[in-house]
């Protein structure tokens with residue numbers, strides 16, 4: 001990894017422009033409005049100085065896969081008066097819930113009902129403590145992470161268990177279930193990747209029918225540096241881009 005310098009700032013700004021225009025082009029190719037696709041800049045590969053350069057280049061929505069790294073970077077950016085919206089994209093251990101929640105706008109990696117229940121309990125407590133103030137009660141946006149490939153080594157819930165879990169999630173009043181997150185079994189894109197993403201979109205649509213008006217499941221977090229074109233073609237609304245943003249840096 002390079003140390004932050006004017007040169008890295010220039011590279012990062014160029015990478016950010018390139019990723020934005022490639023995402024917009026992929027959306028246009030799919031007949032979609034580019035504004036429907038949120039780019040989450042995944043900062044997990046780099047230190048705080050390089051992360052700050054990405055924020056300065058204009059990327060204000062960041063993702064980390066480890067809670068501890070998210071806390072550290074969020075604290076430092078806040079101290080530097082940088083406005084960033086944080087998304088946790090990796091597994092959240094239950095003993096880290098309390099510490100992590102205050103930072104989060106979105107949790108992409110809801111991977112068990114047990115985690116959902118623990119989050120809901122903690123949010124209920126936090127909201128009760130805030131009730132004496134004017135703070136509005138807070139619901140956390142969550143995406144259910146699904147494993148579409150039946151591969152036990154991969155994270156996420158099996159598609160077959162998802163409908164029953166969704167029914168239970170609707171009862172948890174502090175969680176706002178907003179859609180699904182998934183990863184392809186490959187990293188390089190191609191037809192098989194596209195079929196996998198299409199299956200996630202199909203599952204999302206079946207779940208929407210199932211829940212009716214009880215929730216709007218309109219978010220699909222899928223696509224990374226190697227396969228965001230396929231993901232956008234199949235309806236991704238959030239792409240999680242790491243490596244492409246750190247070209248020349250890593």
Ligand SMILES: *Cc1c(COP(=O)(O)O)cnc(C)c1O
Nearest residue numbers: 042065089224225240241242243
């Ligand atoms: C690291 C990571 C990404 C970004 O991957 P790149 O291939 O570097 O773009 C996306 N999603 C998750 C869950 C990750 O852990």
